[in-house]
Structures are given as structure tokens and as C-alpha cells.
Amino acid sequence: MISIRNASKRFPDPEGGVVHALRSVSLDVGAREFITLLGPSGCGKTTLLRSISGFEDLDEGTIAIDGREMTHIPPNKRPVNTVFQNYALFPHLTVGDNIGYGLDVTGCARDERNRRVGEAMELVGLAGFDRRKPHQLSGGQQQRVALARAIVNRPSVLLLDEPLSALDRKLRESMQLELKNLQHELGIAFVFVTHDQQEALTMSDRIVVMDHGSVQQAGPPTEVYDRPASVFVARFVGEGNLFEGELEARGDTLALRTAGGTGIVLSAAGETRRAGPATVLIRPEDLEMADDDSAAGGFASLAVEVTQTIFVGTDFQLVAALADGTPIKATIRDPSRTLARQVQPGAHIRLRYRLDAPRVLAPAASA
Ligand SMILES: Nc1ncnc2c1ncn2[C@@H]1O[C@H](COP(=O)(O)OP(=O)(O)OP(=O)(O)O)[C@@H](O)[C@H]1O
Ligand SMILES: [Mg+2]
Missing domain, CATH: 2.40.50.100 (RNA polymerase II/Efflux pump adaptor protein, barrel-sandwich hybrid domain)
Known part of the structure; x- marks a missing residue:
């Protein structure tokens, strides 16, 4: 579904140096795969997600989605959607209008729009909440609105940048299971970012451990845990x-x-x-x-x-x-x-x- 080849990205840093946010990253993501990018703060997780979604241009390398080279395709034309860590709902719009916003701007017919909003709300467990405003929802419910908003236009890939980090532990654990079920029902690829190794082990088909812009190891949770490729991976995943x-x-x-x-x-x-x-x-x-x-x-x-x-x-x-x-x-x-x-x-x-x-x-x- 996604094919990343030798992706490199450098940013100038304020002291006049260079930050290597991505160093020759190569990675394939399967059509129905739940893949997690795991690594410490600053290792390049968000940069990799933003490169897939088109908000960041690579210095070198290529990203193809569904067999199509994405280099010159703008974010809104890519078959991906992102749930950001800071999910910024529109406070003055109802839940239904927040979720339907993306369909409204593309001029989707009213009936179709309402049907899809209803479906998305059903999928994330928010049926009946469409007339509420964001401030009338709990943190977990707001997170669900952000999710519904991201799946309403049916992307082939959903990118999730630490979507659960604002939630308390109990809610976080139940949302982890819900997210996995949701991915199953949608039958699409999820690229999920976290720096919580427990979350990565629980949710993923495959974990990609990153450090300083490069991939240290990619494999199923049991493999990364049982056969860490380096001391860094052994320290980062598990005790x-x-x-x-x-x-x-x-x-x-x-x-x-x-x-x-x-x-x-x-x-x-x-x-x-x-x-x-x-x-x-x-x-x-x-x-x-x-x-x-x-x-x-x-x-x-x-x-x-x-x-x-x-x-x-x-x-x-x-x-x-x-x-x-x-x-x-x-x-x-x-x-x-x-x-x-x-x-x-x-x-x-x-x-x-x-x-x-x-x-x-x-x-x-x-x-
Ligand atoms: N626009 C930018 N300008 C300069 N440096 C940047 C920019 N965006 C990211 N960086 C740097 O690139 C590196 C990777 O950043 P990135 O946001 O991808 O990390 P991350 O793994 O998502 O970290 P976190 O877990 O803290 O969100 C960091 O050193 C960061 O400071
Ligand atoms: Mg980040």
C-alpha cells in the first residue's frame, strides 16, 4: 500500500547546523496492516508521517501509495488522512458538522454527506451525539470525533500521530482496543505513532523502531521484543x-x-x-x-x-x-x-x- 524508498529529510537548525530528521528510511506498509512508528522524542516519527501525507517534501527518496508515486501530488489529493495529536476540533461547529466538514468543502451531496457522517459516527461509537458541541464532550469523545472526521472520506491509509497521548490510562487502553477493531472493520492500513512501547506492543501488526532519523528494526511485536536488533531497541522496548x-x-x-x-x-x-x-x-x-x-x-x-x-x-x-x-x-x-x-x-x-x-x-x- 505504501512504499517508502531511501527517504531523507534535513532541517536547518537555528545554530546554523543541520538536523537529519530522516536518514534513508525504507519501509513498506501492507494494505490492511497496523504499523506503529516507535521511538524517542525527535527521532523523526512526525516527519515521516508528514512526508507520507504530503505536508513535508523529502530531500531524497520516494513515497508511493497504491502504486502511485506521490512526490508531486498535494496533500488533499493523496488517499490518506491524518489524525493529529492536537486534534483541534472547530469549537463553534456541532459534532456532526465537524465530521462532515471535509465532505462539505468538496461539495458532497447532502444525502450522501449525512449518510457518511452517520456511518462514521456509528463506527467510532458516537451515534446520537451529532448535535453536541465539542466542549460538551469528554476527552475520549473528542478524540472519537477527530477519528470520525479522518475516516469520513474513506482514505486507504489513516495516519495517526500520538492520538491517545492526551487521554488517561484507562480510557487510553480501551481506545487502543477500539482503534484496532476500527482498523479491522475499515480494512485499511493504519500508520500509528507513539513513544509508548506498551501501546506499540499491544496494537501493532508490525513495529518500526526509529532513532535519530533511521529505522533501527522493523518486525512483529514478538520479534522486536524477543530478538532486538541492538542495545537501543532492547532498552526502548520492554524492560x-x-x-x-x-x-x-x-x-x-x-x-x-x-x-x-x-x-x-x-x-x-x-x-x-x-x-x-x-x-x-x-x-x-x-x-x-x-x-x-x-x-x-x-x-x-x-x-x-x-x-x-x-x-x-x-x-x-x-x-x-x-x-x-x-x-x-x-x-x-x-x-x-x-x-x-x-x-x-x-x-x-x-x-x-x-x-x-x-x-x-x-x-x-x-x-
Ligand atoms: N520544521 C522544522 N524545522 C526544523 N527542525 C525540525 C522541523 N520539524 C522537525 N524538526 C526536527 O527534526 C527532528 C525530528 O522531528 P519529529 O517532529 O519528526 O520528531 P518526533 O519523533 O515526532 O518527536 P516527538 O515524539 O517529540 O513528537 C527533531 O530533531 C526536530 O527538532
Ligand atoms: Mg512527533
Whole structure:
């Protein structure tokens, strides 16, 4: 549906330098795909959306939508619509007129216009609200008006720039599910922008992780989470313990030796990097409390001293330190609430993990 090739965009900065907002970005979006651009503030997400919608011209590269090159096509002639973060409804117009505005300016026939406005309101769960003014709506309802306004002229692609960031957590979570359902019903592509990794994991068919204007990794949520391509991605998506050191091969296993002398053993299967400086990732949920130091059955363990335990609902977070002082976090399932009570700060315990749980990444400095 969208085909982006080597898109680059530079802005002059006030100090006379240049900001590389996009660096040779290439990306394809499928016709019914929910794709999320994820990355820290300033990494180029909005610039990429604005380039797709035509509000920004690329310095280099091309964008095709539905097989058509878009370079010389103005925003209003592209088969895309955008829901902006700051959705700016017209305060003096009713909900119905806000949604119908885009159809009115194109001279859509009255009956057709009313039918489509009704349909769009139905789709976003606002049936019956058409005579209200924006100030008579909640934040979530206003967001729905912005959505309805963007889908009323039936784009093939909907671009959404942090549309949920103004909403509180509960509303945000229910809108996440609604948005996914809406995308399903419309059968169109959504390009969604967020800097909230949880939101990206929940909603997307594919996540595109960006940093400093370039794509760091693009893949399904499970792949980005389980096999991050770099330390940056591992840090940005999910919680992680990252250990730096020298990697050595030992037959079927690898061992990372940290500067503090801790050895972290892991399976060599599926790892391409087998020696030299490396960073190893262990997710907190891959660690569990072990009774002894036996390394049988495809497990290994680490001796730690407990620093803190934090109750977070069904699980508790264990903050601990390796013998060399390196902090390590574990998420421990504890439905009976016994472990959290037993394990006090200062306790010496072992944390166990499956040998195939850790991931080897390029060393942090070169990532
Ligand atoms: N019109 C502009 N003039 C100069 N610099 C710009 C302009 N628009 C964006 N930039 C710069 O380009 C970079 C990318 O900006 P962009 O708005 O795409 O980031 P973003 O990923 O959307 O960030 P956020 O999460 O904060 O919205 C930033 O460094 C920004 O300061
Ligand atoms: Mg932005």
C-alpha cells in the first residue's frame, strides 16, 4: 500500500547546523496492516508521517501509495488522512458538522454527506451525539470525533500521530482496543505513532523502531521484543537487564565474562556472535528464584543479593545486585504472596534462567 524508498529529510537548525530528521528510511506498509512508528522524542516519527501525507517534501527518496508515486501530488489529493495529536476540533461547529466538514468543502451531496457522517459516527461509537458541541464532550469523545472526521472520506491509509497521548490510562487502553477493531472493520492500513512501547506492543501488526532519523528494526511485536536488533531497541522496548563483557564459546554454550568477573552462561543456539565484546540481554520475566545452584536441565543461575522487593499486582519486582555490584531486576510470579514476604533486602539468593532466554547483542558502544 505504501512504499517508502531511501527517504531523507534535513532541517536547518537555528545554530546554523543541520538536523537529519530522516536518514534513508525504507519501509513498506501492507494494505490492511497496523504499523506503529516507535521511538524517542525527535527521532523523526512526525516527519515521516508528514512526508507520507504530503505536508513535508523529502530531500531524497520516494513515497508511493497504491502504486502511485506521490512526490508531486498535494496533500488533499493523496488517499490518506491524518489524525493529529492536537486534534483541534472547530469549537463553534456541532459534532456532526465537524465530521462532515471535509465532505462539505468538496461539495458532497447532502444525502450522501449525512449518510457518511452517520456511518462514521456509528463506527467510532458516537451515534446520537451529532448535535453536541465539542466542549460538551469528554476527552475520549473528542478524540472519537477527530477519528470520525479522518475516516469520513474513506482514505486507504489513516495516519495517526500520538492520538491517545492526551487521554488517561484507562480510557487510553480501551481506545487502543477500539482503534484496532476500527482498523479491522475499515480494512485499511493504519500508520500509528507513539513513544509508548506498551501501546506499540499491544496494537501493532508490525513495529518500526526509529532513532535519530533511521529505522533501527522493523518486525512483529514478538520479534522486536524477543530478538532486538541492538542495545537501543532492547532498552526502548520492554524492560531489560543488559550486561557488558567478553564473550567466549564453550561448545554448545557461550559465556559472557563481565568486567566485575561474573560469568553469564547461555545457549549458543541461534546466536551469530560467539566471541569478543558483547552485550547480553536477560528480560526480568525470564528470571525466577532458584533453591540451589544446580545448573541441570538447560538452566543456569546467578548469585545475587536482594536490594528491594516491590509489589506490582500479580507479580513482584525483585531488585538485586550481582556479586560485582551490577544491578539486576527480576519479575517474580507470586500468586500465594509467600515469596515476597520471605525475601527481604540483604538476602542472598539465586536467580535462575533458561539457557536459551538471554540474547547476545552487539556491544553497546557500537550499537
Ligand atoms: N520544521 C522544522 N524545522 C526544523 N527542525 C525540525 C522541523 N520539524 C522537525 N524538526 C526536527 O527534526 C527532528 C525530528 O522531528 P519529529 O517532529 O519528526 O520528531 P518526533 O519523533 O515526532 O518527536 P516527538 O515524539 O517529540 O513528537 C527533531 O530533531 C526536530 O527538532
Ligand atoms: Mg512527533
